[in-house]
Amino acid sequence: MAKNRDGVNLHIQAFLAKCLADENRLRILLSVKEKKSVSTIVEELNLSQPLVSHHLKELKRSLLVSVERRGPFVYYELTDDRILTILEQLNELGEDLLRCRTTF
Amino acid sequence: MAKNRDGVNLHIQAFLAKCLADENRLRILLSVKEKKSVSTIVEELNLSQPLVSHHLKELKRSLLVSVERRGPFVYYELTDDRILTILEQLNELGEDLLRCRTTF
C-alpha cells in the first residue's frame, strides 16, 4: 500500500475523514454504537428513510459499520469503537482551538 | 456550545473532518509541520500556487494552521500537533478495517 515519508496513507485518511465530514452521517454513526434497524435510526434521528439508507451505504463502504439482515429488518452496527475515540479527540482539539482564538 | 447526549459537538467534528477530507489539503497540512512559506510548499508538493493558497486559507479558517508574514514571504505552520496523532489513528484504524475485510 502506497505511503508517503510519514508512513501514512493519505488516501485512507482522506477517505475515512470524508465519512466523518457530514453531520447527519456522524449522527447515524453515533447512533449505531448499539445495533439498530434502519427504521429505528430513521425515527430516532428524524431523517428520511432514503437519506439514512444512503448514508449507511457510505458508512458500510468505509467498513465503519457492519450489516446484518434478520427477516425483513436490516441491522447496522459500529464495526470498531476506535472511531469514537477519534471523534472525541477531534472534538477536544476543535474546542481548544476555538478557546485559544477567542482568548486573543 | 450545543452538544448532544454524547457530550460531543457534531458541528465542530464535521467541520474539522472536512478539512482532513481532501488529499491535497492533507499533504499541505503534513508539510507545515515545519513552518514554511507558500512557495516552498508549492515546490515541495508540486501544486499550483493558487490551489495551495486556497487550501491554506481553509486550513487557517479551521485554525489548524497559523500564519506569519515576514517581508514578502508568508509562513504557515501547524497550530497543534494533536492533529497528527488523530491522523495516525485514522490511518491505523483504516488499515485494520481493510485487513479484517480481506481476511474474511
Place this chain on the structure above:
DNA sequence: TAACCATATAAATGGATATTTATGTGGTTA
C-alpha cells in the same frame, strides 16, 4: 398469490467545493 412492510436503489435537483486561469495586492529593490 396478493397485499404489505422494511429497506434499497434510481433519478432529479441544488449546493458545495476542488481546480484552473487570470488578475490584483502588497512588499521589495533598482
Place this chain on the structure above:
DNA sequence: TAACCACATAAATATCCATTTATATGGTTA
C-alpha cells in the same frame, strides 16, 4: 517611481455530494 517578486483573490468550470421524490426489491403474512 518602476519593475519585480510572493502571495491572495476573482471568475469560471467541473465535479462531487447531500437531499428529495419516486420506484423497485425482497421478505413476510394473509
